[in-house]
Amino acid sequence: MNTAVYCGSFNPLHKGHEAIMKHLTEKEDFDRVLLIVSPQSPFKEANMTGPARSAAAKEALARHPEIKGVEVSDIELGMEPPHYTIRTLDALRDLCPKDSITLVIGADNLDSFPRWRDYKRILKEYGIAVYPRKGYHRGHLRARLLKEDPTYRIKLLKAPLVTISSTDIRSSAGKDMSKWLM
Secondary structure: OEEEEEEEOOOOOEHHHHHHHHHHHHOOOOOEEEEEEOOOOOOOOOOOOHHHHHHHHHHHHHOOOOOOOEEEEOHHHHOOOOOOHHHHHHHHHHHOOOOEEEEEEEHHHHHHHHHOOOHHHHHHHHOEEEEOOOOOOHHHHHHHHHHHOOOOOEEEOOOOOOOOOHHHHHOOOOOOOHHHEO
């Protein structure tokens, strides 16, 4: 099974996430998308626990039965810290050894990818699929990494550009952001 692994805090799950999930399941060759809810990002304020965000993500997906092939996974919620992506990918491979696993990230993460733990292993053993983000030129970032090692697996997705973020929604004090929520 060809599995896309889409990690994040998903606080909240919004129309931008929906567009990426639909693209992965309808336009790419993935059989399923695992939405991996992170316990807590060290870069974000904790206004909801990991289990609460997971439950909210499951509820949001349940309201959209037209989105096929997406599952919310709590795998990281049961793992001991630190929550490095490579550990999550390895745990998923142990659970589903016959699956081909690809990590899905935004171009903003591709820019900092060489700072991720075991990024070379991720690029060689799992590969990444990169969706566009405003202000980041994925082609240049990809070329820079491939110059380091041409065997890295880096696919640039022709996904829609997502301009809304969970941070935008959370910081919209007093504004009605319901049109952006799933």
